Amino acid sequence: MTDGLTGRYAGVRAAVVGTGLIGGSVLLRLADAGLDVAGWDPDPATRELARARGLAAPATIEQAVAGRDVVFLCGPLPTLAGTLAQLATMTAPGCVLTDVGGTKSEVAQVADQLGLTDRFVPGHPMAGAESPGLSAASAALLAGAAWVLCPAPGPATDAFRWLTGLLVELFEARVVPLSASAHDSAAALASHVPHLLAGALAGAAQRASLRETVLALAAGSFRDGTRVASTPAKQVANMLLGNQARVLAELTEVQEFLDGLAAALRAGDPAALTARYEEARAARSTLLDRRFTGRDQQFPADGEHTAEVTWLRGLGEAGGHLTGCQVGADTVSYSASLPLAD
Known part of the structure; x- marks a missing residue:
């Protein structure tokens, strides 16, 4: 994987809330890439373990997320709604929020109720390990993983594009765009x-x-x-x-x-x-032995993005994934892979 970030992602400041197996692996990869990243976990022992591994782990969630460009919510599923509500008041309007929970419909609905759909992108990396916790986390755990992101029309599409590029560049993720219900x-x-x-x-x-x-x-x-x-x-x-x-x-x-x-x-x-x-x-x-064929697609950078999101969701439902996203002055260009028929 790429050691660091360049271009539009250089200097990104990130936070990870919940540093178990998946959150810890996200945190370790972000740190390995040289990002300014902080991790927070409600368990003091986990925060101490993070510090012992050379990671920034502030005592409070407020300290961890202050001034960040992106925050990954990685706590247990039942806590996500409450944590998302907290982050709504703790982070700036331009901060992109995403989660890694195994279900998407409920948290997407909560984000809508909180008025966060312009910057919250529901997500789910499809990876794991037999052992739980930060002690089992690895910077390589999510490398090349299928990573579901749920795009929505309107301003939310901008956050989806930005996050897609970040995940592809940093994790070499195969971003699978799906609606929350399809996921x-x-x-x-x-x-x-x-x-x-x-x-x-x-x-x-x-x-x-x-x-x-x-x-x-x-x-x-x-x-x-x-x-x-x-x-x-x-x-x-x-x-x-x-x-x-x-x-x-x-x-x-x-x-x-x-x-x-x-x-x-x-x-x-x-x-x-x-x-x-x-x-x-x-x-x-x-x-x-899945085989894929490449597909490039462009859409207007501005507008309400309904056609773009329809194409994205259709790509995911067809078993495809994104391998790149570039946003220009007038257009957004996606690189994608679609499975070949058996």
Whole structure:
């Protein structure tokens, strides 16, 4: 990744509120790039750990966010609305705000109610690790990650453009533009339901009469299938409850597919089992070997931006992502990648 920022991002002053695994990783990368960045966490021990790692960690949130150009909200999901309301009064009107929460609809609605849609861009980097907290954070954790941003028409589009460029330049992010509702629907199956399935598999092993034997025999399939069961339980509960309706809807779809597998197994039907697994294998193969084609698009720099946002959201819903954003005097130019048809 680029060591530092140039051009319109040189001299950016940033803050990170909530310095756990994701927030801490954002903080470390910002610091590595040479930005003037401060991190704040409500836990004094976490702030001390940040200082021990050579990071600026003021005692108060007010000190951390004062005079900043961008603030990343990285605390637990249930705290985001309250923290956003705090930041509305603590930061200047030109300060861009974004979050990294696993659900987007609720925080987007809160931002609208607070009158912050001109500078708050809902976000969600799709990355993680088995261990939680700042001690497990890494400046490289988010490198090249798919990073959802939710663009909105009007003045909010300017903040989206600015943040997209920052994330691409600093994190080499694949920025996926989506509406908040589309993100929550897709994330339910891509991220949230897998936590339920991992929890179910690991929980069944925990309760098994041959628990020790099961764990002794556990190989790659069990380890891969249960990896996210290491996520702190409260964090998972917050995520699932924050997207409850969509998670339950997608879980129903997964259950129907699983029921089909079980029915074929009960019937001793090798053809039906094979067909189901070929269908599943196709999705896995596509995930591991996705191919993309480039696409450039331009829009007027000024105006109400409805056509621009419609194109952006359509790009994300088609499985595409942004690889660049340049704003000129009259036009904004996007570089994008779209997946090739199978």
